[in-house]
Amino acid sequence: MSPKATAxxxxxxxxxxxxxxxxxxxxxxxxYTEEQARVEAGRCLQCKKPKCxxxxxxxxxxxxxxxxxxxxxxAEAARKIKETNVLPAVCGRVCPQETQxxxxxxxxxxxxxxxxxxxxxxxxxxxxxxxxVERPRTAPPTGRRVAIIGxxxxxxxxxxxxxxxxxxxxxxxxxHEMGGVLVYGIPEFRLxxxxxxxxxxxxxxxxxxxxxxxxxGKLATIDELVHEDGFDAVFVGTGAGLPHFMEIxxxxxxGVYSANEFLTRANLMRAYSFGEAADTPIAxxxxxxxxxxxxxxxxxxxxxxxxxxxxxxxxxxxxxxxxPARAEEIHHAEEEGIxxxxxxxxVELRGDEMGxxxxxxxxxxxxxEPDDSGRRRPVPVEGSEYEEPIDVxxxxxxxxANPLISSTTAGLETNRRGYIVSDPETGATSIPGVxxxxxxxxxxxxxIEAMGAGRRAAxxxxxxxxxxxxxxxxxxxx
Amino acid sequence: xxxxxAKEEIAPDTYRYQIYxxxxxxxxxxxxxxxxxxxDGGERVPLTIVGxxxxxxxxxLIFQAVGHSTRELAQLGVGDRLxxxxxxxxxxxxxxxxxxxxxxxxxxxxxxxxxxxxxxxDAGNDLIGIIGARTKELVILEQxxxxxxxxxxxxxxxxxxxxxxxVTDVLQALLDEGEPxxxxxxxxxxxxxxxxxxxxxxxxxRTMVSLNPLMVDGTGMCGGCRVEVGGETKFACVDGxxxxxxQVNFDLLMKRQGTYKPEEQEAAAHGPHCRIGxxxxx
Ligand SMILES: Cc1cc2nc3c(=O)[nH]c(=O)nc-3n(C[C@H](O)[C@H](O)[C@H](O)COP(=O)(O)OP(=O)(O)OC[C@H]3O[C@@H](n4cnc5c(N)ncnc54)[C@H](O)[C@@H]3O)c2cc1C
Ligand code: FES
Numbered sequence: 001m002s003p004k005a006t007a008x009x010x011x012x013x014x015x016x017x018x019x020x021x022x023x024x025x026x027x028x029x030x031x032y033t034e035e036q037a038r039v040e041a042g043r044c045l046q047c048k049k050p051k052c053x054x055x056x057x058x059x060x061x062x063x064x065x066x067x068x069x070x071x072x073x074x075a076e077a078a079r080k081i082k083e084t085n086v087l088p089a090v091c092g093r094v095c096p097q098e099t100q101x102x103x104x105x106x107x108x109x110x111x112x113x114x115x116x117x118x119x120x121x122x123x124x125x126x127x128x129x130x131x132x133v134e135r136p137r138t139a140p141p142t143g144r145r146v147a148i149i150g151x152x153x154x155x156x157x158x159x160x161x162x163x164x165x166x167x168x169x170x171x172x173x174x175x176h177e178m179g180g181v182l183v184y185g186i187p188e189f190r191l192x193x194x195x196x197x198x199x200x201x202x203x204x205x206x207x208x209x210x211x212x213x214x215x216x217g218k219l220a221t222i223d224e225l226v227h228e229d230g231f232d233a234v235f236v237g238t239g240a241g242l243p244h245f246m247e248i249x250x251x252x253x254x255g256v257y258s259a260n261e262f263l264t265r266a267n268l269m270r271a272y273s274f275g276e277a278a279d280t281p282i283a284x285x286x287x288x289x290x291x292x293x294x295x296x297x298x299x300x301x302x303x304x305x306x307x308x309x310x311x312x313x314x315x316x317x318x319x320x321x322x323x324p325a326r327a328e329e330i331h332h333a334e335e336e337g338i339x340x341x342x343x344x345x346x347v348e349l350r351g352d353e354m355g356x357x358x359x360x361x362x363x364x365x366x367x368x369e370p371d372d373s374g375r376r377r378p379v380p381v382e383g384s385e386y387e388e389p390i391d392v393x394x395x396x397x398x399x400x401a402n403p404l405i406s407s408t409t410a411g412l413e414t415n416r417r418g419y420i421v422s423d424p425e426t427g428a429t430s431i432p433g434v435x436x437x438x439x440x441x442x443x444x445x446x447x448i449e450a451m452g453a454g455r456r457a458a459x460x461x462x463x464x465x466x467x468x469x470x471x472x473x474x475x476x477x478x
Numbered sequence: 479x480x481x482x483x484a485k486e487e488i489a490p491d492t493y494r495y496q497i498y499x500x501x502x503x504x505x506x507x508x509x510x511x512x513x514x515x516x517x518d519g520g521e522r523v524p525l526t527i528v529g530x531x532x533x534x535x536x537x538x539l540i541f542q543a544v545g546h547s548t549r550e551l552a553q554l555g556v557g558d559r560l561x562x563x564x565x566x567x568x569x570x571x572x573x574x575x576x577x578x579x580x581x582x583x584x585x586x587x588x589x590x591x592x593x594x595x596x597x598x599x600d601a602g603n604d605l606i607g608i609i610g611a612r613t614k615e616l617v618i619l620e621q622x623x624x625x626x627x628x629x630x631x632x633x634x635x636x637x638x639x640x641x642x643x644x645v646t647d648v649l650q651a652l653l654d655e656g657e658p659x660x661x662x663x664x665x666x667x668x669x670x671x672x673x674x675x676x677x678x679x680x681x682x683x684r685t686m687v688s689l690n691p692l693m694v695d696g697t698g699m700c701g702g703c704r705v706e707v708g709g710e711t712k713f714a715c716v717d718g719x720x721x722x723x724x725q726v727n728f729d730l731l732m733k734r735q736g737t738y739k740p741e742e743q744e745a746a747a748h749g750p751h752c753r754i755g756x757x758x759x760x
Contacts (some may be wrong), residue, residue, distance in 0.1 A: 032616035174697050176515055176522070176562040213513075215697055219501055241699035245711070252704055252711060252730055254737045261700035275600065275745035279521040279547055280694075281738040318645070355733035402698055404716070 010112040011040040016072045018335040022305050023190045025272055028332060029093075034074070037122040041070035043107065043462075044114045052106035052116060057452040058084045062101055062116055078127035079134070081120055087153065087439040087451065088158045089195045090182060092121025093294075095448050096326045107288040135205050137242060139166035147231040149216045149405065152180020153447045154237030154438025156203065157454030163206045165462050169233075171203075173216040174404075177268060180239055181439075182447070184268040185260070189301050190304070217408040222434060227290050232468065233433045233461045236270060236420060237454060240439035241402040245395055246291065250349030253357040255283050258262075259296045259396035266303045285392025288312045289360050290338075291346060292396030293323035295443075298330065312338045312356075313388060317345045317365050318379045322447060343367070343378065347385070351391055360388045399444050409434075421441055427457030435461055480560040483536050489618050490756065491543045492586055493552055494528075500535030502527070502565050508597035509590075509688065509720055512537070512565030513696045516554065520561065523548040524693045524715070526590035527566060537565075540589035540618070546742075570717050571686070575602040576661035580652070581627070582674055584610045584666020588619050588686055591665050592626075598663070599626045600651045606657065607631070608648050610666065614639035629718050646673045659683055664723065668732045675723035685723035689714050689733055706730050 014030040015021075021028055036396065044066040052062045060081050068077035081088040097103075097117035105113035127133055144167050148155045151173040163169045177183050184192060204210060216222065218240075225231045243258030245251050262282070265271040269280035286451045288304040290297050293316035301312045302370070314333070316323060319342050341362065348361040364384035367376035377403055401418035413421040413430035418430055420436040427435035437453025439445055484496040502512065506527045513522045529538040543552035554560070566692075571594045579598055583591035588609050599605055607627035611617045612635045624630045631648045632640030641648050653659065662685040664674040671687040678685040691714050693703045699717035705714050706727035712718060 005678050076706060078738045174564065174699075175695060176564070215564055215567065218566055219505060219564075243699070243701045245701065252706060252734070258701040259696060261702040264694055265702075269521070273519075274741065278519045279550075281741040281745070283737070283741070339500065355730070404697060 003335065007158075008043050010043070010115055011036045011118075013115075013118050019338070020352050021189065022336050024086060027192050028189050032122045033117055034072070034126075037069050037074075037119060038072060038128075040115050040283075040400055041066045041119055042259065044070070045106055047106055051106060052114075053101075054198070055100040055104040057100070057448045058444075058455060060084050060101075060120075065123060066116070066119055067116065071124055074123055074126040075130065077119075077123040077131040078132075081123060082136075084455075085448075085451065086157050087199055087447075088120050089124035090153070090191060090199070091451075092119075093122055093191050094182075094186060094326075094446075096446060098327045100425050100448070122252065126241055128195070133198075133202065135202065136160070138164050138206055141168065142166045142465065142469070144168065144469070145230060146461060146465075147225045147229075147234045149222075149234065150174075150180060150237040150239055150438070150440070151178040151200075151210070151383070152237055152239050152438060152450060153182065153384055154239075154440075154450035154454040154457075155180065155235065156199070157451040158235045158237060158435075158437070158458045159192045159208050159454075160203055160206065161455055161458035162429070162461060163203070165207045167462070168207075169466065170211060171217050173210070173422060174215040175268065176212050178210055178419055180237075184264045185296065185299070185428050187263065187267055187303050189302065190299065202288040215404065217404040218366065222405065222409045222412075226231070226433065232433065232465055235427070235457050236405055236429070236434065236436040236440060237438040237450070238402060238405055238440045239450075240399040241446045242400040243395070244398045244400055246346070246397060248346060248348055248466075250357065251350060251395070253349055253351040254355050255285065255391055256349060256393045257283075257395065259290075259300045259394055260399065261293070262300055262394045263296070263303065266451060272307060283392050284308050285390070286310050287390045288388045288392045288394065289346065289388060290314045290394045290396055292316065292398070293318065293325060294396065294398075295325045297394075297396035298325045298333045298338075300396050301333055302336055303378040304392065304394065305336050305338065309392070313341050313390070314338050315341045315344045315360075315362065317343065319343055319367065322375055331397065346388075350387075357393050359389060360390050360393060362386050362388050379408040401443070405440075410458075418442070418459075425456060427453060427459035428460060433464065482554055482556050482558050482560070483534065485554075485556050486531060488540070489586075489616050491552070492616070492618060493541060493543065495539045496531065496534070496536040497539060497560065497563065498534075498536050499563055500532075501554055502516060502563070503530035503532055503535050503537050506530055506537060506566040506572030510566035510568050510572030510591040510602065511696075512539070512563055513556045513567060513693070514539075514551065514560050514564075515562040516547070516550045517561055518531065520550060522562075522694060522696065523547045523551065524567070524690070524696060526593075526688070528592055529596075532673065542586040554586055557614060561678045568715060569717065571663075573597045573601045576684075577604065578658050579603040579661040579663070580606045580649065580657075580659045581623075582608045582610070582649065582662065582664040582666070583619070583623070584664070584670040585616065586613070586618065587666030587670070587688075591663065592619055592622055594663055594665075595623060595626045603661075604628055606646045606652065606659065608633065608652075609640075609668065610634070610645035610648075611639075612636065627756065635736060644668060644673065646677050649674065649677060653677075662686070662723075663688075663705070668728050668735065671723060671726075672728040675728075677728075679724045684736070686720045687723040687726060688719045689721060689731060690719065691724065691731060705734075
């Protein structure tokens with residue numbers, strides 16, 4: 001290891017300044033220049049036994065691609081990542097690198113870790129903007145048909161892998177656009193939709209059929225897909241699409257949203273251009289309260305700010321250290337003037353005579369004994385209530401399992417919370433030929449974990465289909 | 479798919495479309511709805527499936543061009559395609575033989591009543607129908623409902639046709655006459671459904687209503703469609719749209735339906751295109 005390498009500081013990424021960006025929905029970080037990327041890549045120690053790879057749920061060859069960036073072979077770097085990660089431009093932007101690859105980076109022990117996420121983003125963006133993206137080669141058709149339900153990262157990854165292996169793949173998506181949370185949840189300023197659309201176009205180029213407005217369970221059940229439409233296998237990647245509310249008084253007042261609704265209106269329906277390019281309205285609060293401490297809460301708060309809120313309060317029941325959001329999102333939210341009310345929860349929402357939310361009664365909490373998750377449980381502080389005037393409240397405390405599929409699929413085993421039970425290695429469910437992965441199995445997790453699950457299921461489905469083929473061929477020969 | 483095969487103006491600003499979508503036509507059951515979008519940037523508009531033709535592979539939708547998005551929809555003609563058509567959504571109506579049942583439609587709410595009436599009729603119910611409208615020319619589906627019901631009454635607010643007054647006046651009269659009505663289904667504007675429910679509650683007649691809160695996805699993902707039934711929060715798009723009329727919090731429903739009045743008005747005043755009024759489910 002060269003002493004020089006560690007002396008170079010971690011390269012900062014250019015960003016839109018906070019005061020400017022709260023007036024638009026464009027992306028906040030602007031990415032590395034070629035020069036910056038090469039300098040940053042040069043910081044990597046190229047460890048013999050790279051720890052970082054262990055932190056990556058899909059085991060990207062991190063030192064390998066970083067070395068290529070350092071050599072200026074940017075397109076090659078992108079292709080290296082794509083050997084295991086089909087959506088690098090997305091992951092470079094949304095993965096919680098600080099708790100995955102970058103957390104284990106040896107450089108981080110003494111100073112700052114290599115900026116792996118930023119380099120991933122750079123390589124993928126470079127390949128795309130230079131028009132150097134190669135259409136993945138697909139194997140000769142196998143004649144086997146696979147239905148993928150849900151077009152989030154789990155479904156898209158599974159579809160891409162299976163198409164590459166020569167299977168005939170159809171993706172069924174309930175909404176009118178493909179992408180799952182990447183399109184309806186994560187805002188434009190964090191993940192430009194154009195990037196996603198290009199990834200989806202690439203899938204189409206590979207021969208994957210994409211059916212939007214296809215609500216499986218309603219339009220067709222899994223049983224019908226298999227027995228009437230002739231699909232040989234099914235992958236369920238329907239996500240955690242059931243918003244949780246707090247179950248406190250006043251939650252049905254006007255101006256109270258689930259984060260899913262607020263973000264869907266803003267992102268999928270583009271309500272920020274209501275009255276111009278879009279017809280779906282959204283309440284533009286002046287004083288907004290967001291409840292929660294994850295990425296969803298940060299996205300909601302920052303979206304509300306961009307919609308013109310003068311004050312955005314983010315109430316979180318634990319302390320800052322426990323916030324599950326990506327560090328960068330917390331940092332960006334603070335820069336944008338989001339006020340964190342930590343160790344605080346609303347216990348009641350109050351409304352005006354029109355039924356519109358007008359204030360929240362807030363309760364202070366303190367941390368008590370550790371709970372099942374090992375985190376200290378917040379307990380209310382007696383007599384600490386105060387009233388916060390608000391005109392919009394956004395509840396971002398998590399999501400559960402949407403029962404559309406489980407309630408219409410006989411024999412599909414779910415756990416006590418309604419999530420589909422599937423083998424962590426293969427995604428196999430209680431029904432032969434039916435696989436599942438992503439948030440519908442794990443509960444709300446991350447993009448990269450959903451992708452990992454989609455990939456493992458694709459491998460298992462491939463194996464299953466080939467075995468079925470071999471056994472039917474064997475039977476045909478007798 | 480999604481092509482408009484036939485279009486008909488069945489009353490002023492009220493249209494009947496036959497739309498090609500064989501799969502929905504085949505799968506749909508009484509009480510279910512679809513969500514349509516006409517153009518990029520357009521709203522997701524929920525509309526009840528009024529019927530289907532299995533041979534032609536079409537579903538029938540009836541809507542009134544009352545708001546921005548339904549007016550956009552009315553602009554389309556035969557041969558045009560809806561950009562998106564998702565369904566069939568929501569729970570199918572619970573159908574059983576009640577004996578004598580009464581189906582009540584108010585305004586273009588009469589359209590969703592039709593498939594439910596047909597299913598109730600098929601199950602052996604003897605049906606009385608009541609259609610209400612503001613004025614004579616807004617009475618729709620009189621013939622179609624007449625074919626299914628053994629008795630059909632019409633009421634107009636202005637007295638221009640049928641009984642002068644509201645559907646509840648007719649229902650009251652029927653009950654006073656001693657009609658042994660065991661079940662009531664009412665669909666229409668929220669105040670009308672509430673009035674029906676209040677009336678039948680006194681007599682403990684089981685009453686279902688079909689609610690039309692604002693919706694976004696229609697799959698239970700956003701919770702925007704939440705309604706209060708029996709003190710519990712329900713998502714109308716997946717738990718409904720039909721609920722026990724005696725348990726529904728109509729006051730909350732009506733307030734929530736008006737959520738975007740200020741935004742709509744402002745857009746109407748400043749926006750490049752006119753957006754007066756709210757689009758409701760029907
Ligand atoms: C606002 C927000 C911000 C987030 N930020 C981050 C982040 O920064 N980093 C990160 O790693 N993770 C983040 N996450 C989490 C991450 O997005 C999810 O873990 C991931 O998207 C799960 O992928 P999935 O494929 O399992 O499901 P989803 O992305 O939820 O996709 C499921 C898809 O299935 C469709 N579907 C559901 N039911 C049906 C049906 N019956 N028929 C047909 N289609 C159906 C849905 O419409 C949806 O499009 C965020 C989540 C949210 C909501
Ligand atoms: S419309 Fe979104 S949950 Fe019902």
